Amino acid sequence: MWKKGMASAVLLVLIGLLAWNLFGPKEPAIGLEKGDQAPDFELKTLDGKTASLSDYRGKKVLVNFWATWCKPCRTEMPDLDAIRSENDQVEVLAVNLTTTEKSVDHVAAFTKELKVSFPVLLDQKGIQARYQVLSYPTTYILDEKGRIMSVKHQMLTKKEIEKELDL
Template sequence: MLMKWLAGIFLIGLLAYAGWNIYAVQKSPKEGIEEGMKAPDFTLETLSGKSTSLSDYKGKKVLLNFWATWCKPCRQEMPDMQELQKEYPDVAVVAVNFTSSETNSQTVKSFADTYHLTFPILIDKSGVNADFNVLSYPTTYILDENGTIQHIRVGTMTKKEMKQKLDLK
């Protein structure tokens, strides 16, 4: 009789555990590069050689921008990105440079110095831009505090558009 009770309790516990796991998996967004998905994590070096991961910014809204120095629209939006970072320090502006298309890393550093950029510029020699299916520059991903992609924009964004997509006042 005691064995039947223990087996019943064990079975109920097992079913509850399975139900909870199914609920937890359905509740969290799948990883991917489309709106509503959790952005895939990556680790790259900054211009100063420090290793940085996208997951380091969890808990903050993120403007993840893919760009290159030779891209004229990228040059247009960089000052707006810098102003946004200054005005909203709780928002992470992260710029991933398409480094394999650059002459060298010094070109990227000179660009950052010219535009007085203070947000992290990540050097992409490993193909993260391809992982995000970036076909045109600039391409910007807006992520919420949990790393979920809220918006994808191919082309230049103004500061006003950045604020709107980040839901800033």
């Protein structure tokens, strides 16, 4: 009788573990599709600090890939800055394709001219290739847990960003 009780208990535990593995909560895969966990990265900022994507968990994040020579990038910068300035729970990470720029000083002058307040990250490591960025600007919109909500391969207006972020 005792053996049957133990066997039943073990069987129930195994069934429970199987059900948990099949139907329990799962971490999203790291990838570049909607719902995936965005790949983490670490880059130097324009002001010499180091920033990683994971530093901004808890906020919605716009990872904006751009360059100074990109006219649509210049056009959307003020809207990106306004979104960040008006919303405490939104961060903009402007990842500059630094290897195509005249110099880091040129990038600094560009951002100073536009008076942007968000972090400018200098991509000299090929993060843009890792994110499969083929056109500029490209923006990955992430939720508070770092999951990809959407990817936009175009210039965004403030209204479009607000709609994407449900603001």
